[in-house]
Amino acid sequence: MNDLANVPDLSGHQADEPKTLAEAAYRQLRRDIIEGVHRPGEKLRVEHLKDQYAVGAGTLREALQLLVTDALVVAQGQRGFRVAPISLDDFEDITRTRVLLETVALQQSIELGDDTWEANVVASFHMLSRAEEKLVDGTNASREEWELRNRAFHEVLISASTSRWLRHFQNILYLQSERYRRLSLFRQPISRDVHAEHQAIVDAALARNSKEAARILTEHVLRTLEAVRKLPAEMIS
Amino acid sequence: MNDLANVPDLSGHQADEPKTLAEAAYRQLRRDIIEGVHRPGEKLRVEHLKDQYAVGAGTLREALQLLVTDALVVAQGQRGFRVAPISLDDFEDITRTRVLLETVALQQSIELGDDTWEANVVASFHMLSRAEEKLVDGTNASREEWELRNRAFHEVLISASTSRWLRHFQNILYLQSERYRRLSLFRQPISRDVHAEHQAIVDAALARNSKEAARILTEHVLRTLEAVRKLPAEMIS
DNA sequence: ATAGTAAAAAATCTCGAGAAAACCATTGAC
DNA sequence: GTCAATGGTTTTCTCGAGATTTTTTACTAT
Numbered sequence A, B: 001m002n003d004l005a006n007v008p009d010l011s012g013h014q015a016d017e018p019k020t021l022a023e024a025a026y027r028q029l030r031r032d033i034i035e036g037v038h039r040p041g042e043k044l045r046v047e048h049l050k051d052q053y054a055v056g057a058g059t060l061r062e063a064l065q066l067l068v069t070d071a072l073v074v075a076q077g078q079r080g081f082r083v084a085p086i087s088l089d090d091f092e093d094i095t096r097t098r099v100l101l102e103t104v105a106l107q108q109s110i111e112l113g114d115d116t117w118e119a120n121v122v123a124s125f126h127m128l129s130r131a132e133e134k135l136v137d138g139t140n141a142s143r144e145e146w147e148l149r150n151r152a153f154h155e156v157l158i159s160a161s162t163s164r165w166l167r168h169f170q171n172i173l174y175l176q177s178e179r180y181r182r183l184s185l186f187r188q189p190i191s192r193d194v195h196a197e198h199q200a201i202v203d204a205a206l207a208r209n210s211k212e213a214a215r216i217l218t219e220h221v222l223r224t225l226e227a228v229r230k231l232p233a234e235m236i237s
Numbered sequence C: 001a002t003a004g005t006a007a008a009a010a011a012t013c014t015c016g017a018g019a020a021a022a023c024c025a026t027t028g029a030c
Numbered sequence D: 001g002t003c004a005a006t007g008g009t010t011t012t013c014t015c016g017a018g019a020t021t022t023t024t025t026a027c028t029a030t
Helices: A021-035 A046-052 A057-069 A088-112 A115-137 A140-157 A164-187 A192-206 A210-229 B021-035 B046-052 B057-069 B088-112 B115-137 B140-157 B164-187 B192-206 B210-229
Strands: A073-075 A081-083 B073-075 B081-083
Touching: A021 A057, A021 A164, A046 A057, A057 A073, A057 B057, A088 A140, A088 A164, A088 A192, A088 A210, A088 B088, A088 B164, A115 A140, A115 A192, A140 A164, A140 A192, A164 A210, A164 B088, A164 B164, A192 A210, B021 B057, B021 B164, B046 B057, B057 B073, B057 B081, B088 B140, B088 B164, B088 B192, B088 B210, B115 B140, B115 B192, B140 B164, B140 B192, B164 B210, B192 B210
Parallel strands: none
Antiparallel strands: A073 A081, B073 B081
């Protein structure tokens, strides 16, 4: 079916279905950290969390180790684990690095993408648009689905890039920026402009205008940075 | 002394001294994988390795998990761990991505670096040059020291970059390329040219000629790719 | 012979208890 | 009053044994 099946997965532990308890705990923890259930800088005590996530101590330890990979958790020598802190500087760094990688990957993708890629772009954009419509009812589930499809959309855009490493790093950075975007959503919900920007990227991509697509993508990503900049400083502790 | 001490370490588990058994095992394993003791694609059975590295099963598991972070080991669902395979395509990807990141970081560094940075560049270049001289006796220890100092040199060059993420990703890619460079050394030892190239980078960096420095660095990194390309195919299994 | 099934073997994954280290509050000395 | 040392408490780290899952081997029927 899919001849990429036995290609080594660079992202390691992001398979479609959690096959092990440690991975299941890892996913729950990851979501909770991104969602802000565990606040930035918070200490993550294994003894407390193992009950909360219903796994053994060693297993939870493994889950935490996996989160270190994504830089959502920091491990300090003999002093346990801690939710990675956030800061405006950090988000600026994340955003700029992401722009660098994602634009290069996007231009590659536009040059190399075939018909199937085009179809995937159109399809994932459609899925995202539908999710946007459901956003108006403001439920948590609808927002979560939007996040999922937004991520899928951005992934598909660069999926025709030949560089597995670019995609790998982009994955990590996207995950990071999700934490910050969640903060900006407190202030202002996802706006109409976002849809227009996505549309513009799709148009440029299908027209094989890689320069223009990269330009729009850059603006698009930087817009979130501006939104976070306007937040009260105490929110970005 | 160093006010960067409490900045969260992005690389997570690359502190100067291993404070835990798991980390010690991680380092030994990492060296063994890079050195080729454990061949690419080889299965890493916990039961066998725990005796070899003198730690418990759970501890070795953690060490393996850390190696997944560096993409030197791949974990597959419920089927254990395996040394990440190598391929020419992969090395090409690694090299090109590394060039992209490292040149950007280097240009930033050259623009922002202060006197201390300049001093560090000169110092690490000197250390590297001394190690090159000792290379003639061809011992394993001298080559290992050269690797260490070469890495330190490249790290110092981009150390003035403000982007922690660029440096983080560069670290990972450098580690990866070390595996491949080791292969190329079978054929031809480290040549005179390398020294001249390093010298040229230092000169351009101190002259604050960021464009030129980036150009030389690019050529420098691509040269190793060419060397690996000339290897017999069966060496890059 | 081949294919499918089932039991046996090996390896992984999971857990809880013990050892080692870090943390905190109290005490004592200067 | 400030600082250093000490002991108790908490937390992390480590280990080995049991439960699941995967892989291998052997067997039977077509």
